[in-house]
Amino acid sequence: MTVDKAGSPLTASENIVPDTRHGVILYVEDVNLSFDGFKALNNLNLYINDGELRCLIGANGAGKTTLMDVITGKIRPDSGKVNFGQKVDLLQLDESEIARAGIGRKFQKPTVFEELSVFENIELSLKGDKGIWTTLFHKLSGEQKDRIGEILHTIGLITECYYPAGRLSHGQKQWLEIGMLLAAEPRVLLVDEPVAGMTGQETERTAELLTSLAGEHSVVVVEHDMAFVRSIARKVSVLHQGSVLAEGSMAEIQANPDVIRVYLGEEQG
Numbered sequence: 252m253t254v255d256k257a258g259s260p261l262t263a264s265e266n267i268v269p270d271t272r273h274g275v276i277l278y279v280e281d282v283n284l285s286f287d288g289f290k291a292l293n294n295l296n297l298y299i300n301d302g303e304l305r306c307l308i309g310a311n312g313a314g315k316t317t318l319m320d321v322i323t324g325k326i327r328p329d330s331g332k333v334n335f336g337q338k339v340d341l342l343q344l345d346e347s348e349i350a351r352a353g354i355g356r357k358f359q360k361p362t363v364f365e366e367l368s369v370f371e372n373i374e375l376s377l378k379g380d381k382g383i384w385t386t387l388f389h390k391l392s393g394e395q396k397d398r399i400g401e402i403l404h405t406i407g408l409i410t411e412c413y414y415p416a417g418r419l420s421h422g423q424k425q426w427l428e429i430g431m432l433l434a435a436e437p438r439v440l441l442v443d444e445p446v447a448g449m450t451g452q453e454t455e456r457t458a459e460l461l462t463s464l465a466g467e468h469s470v471v472v473v474e475h476d477m478a479f480v481r482s483i484a485r486k487v488s489v490l491h492q493g494s495v496l497a498e499g500s501m502a503e504i505q506a507n508p509d510v511i512r513v514y515l516g517e518e519q520g
């Protein structure tokens with residue numbers, strides 16, 4: 252782990268390094284979860300490859316959010332296996348341990364600190380922060396400043412870096428929140444409906460941002476906007492009644508009769 256002069260850790264590895272020698276970073280196998288007898292997840296199997304960008308689609312209630320909740324430790328499944336790489340059993344870790352191990356989650360609604368600048372929001376998210384006041388009065392190392400600069404560049408908010416976050420547009424706030432996640436150097440990013448409420452231009456920019464993050468990160472995007480999914484997805488998984496109904500390229504998914512019947516039919520119709 253890299254440590255700056257003041258002794259603050261700069262990476263998110265937390266000594267948990269997923270074994271991805273088989274190319275897979277997330278294993279979800281035979282996962283079941285019932286709420287009062289209702290099967291929200293039903294023998295669900297999903298494998299996310301290291302560095303891929305995967306889109307997850309499915310009608311309301313298909314189980315997408317529940318699956319994210321299980322991966323991030325918010326809810327425990329009744330049975331099944333959820334591994335980070337081949338060996339790290341996520342079901343043995345709590346929510347904060349999973350986040351620190353390198354699985355970042357972005358909820359639909361941006362939750363930035365509106366009064367603080369864009370720069371300070373990212374600064375607060377750098378690994379090793381000890382709360383808002385300590386972090387803001389702790390002098391940043393050159394390495395930390397460089398890292399914040401890199402993130403600002405990635406999310407396209409260099410010009411806005413000293414603006415209070417409250418002045419940003421909705422789209423810019425979403426990018427800032429992605430930047431805040433990146434500060435923790437996650438291996439996996441789970442992103443829930445990133446383009447809801449965005450303008451066309453913001454949507455396009457978000458597509459570029461998420462595709463640029465894949466490779467170094469594995470990115471799983473839950474999204475209802477089919478045009479957006481079409482623009483970014485190499486591989487799509489369709490959830491239906493708590494299971495994966497189909498998987499493949501967008502062209503394969505669109506031609507799949509089961510998918511048309513249960514999902515795309517209603518979207519297109």
Ligand SMILES: Nc1ncnc2c1ncn2[C@@H]1O[C@H](COP(=O)(O)OP(=O)(O)OP(=O)(O)O)[C@@H](O)[C@H]1O
Pocket residue numbers: 286291309310311312313314315316317318
């Ligand atoms: N805490 C809970 N208690 C009871 N039922 C729940 C709970 N959480 C989710 N469910 C049910 O589980 C099913 C799956 O919900 P989930 O939110 O995962 O679907 P989703 O695919 O994310 O839908 P959406 O696209 O609307 O967000 C739904 O029928 C939902 O009502």
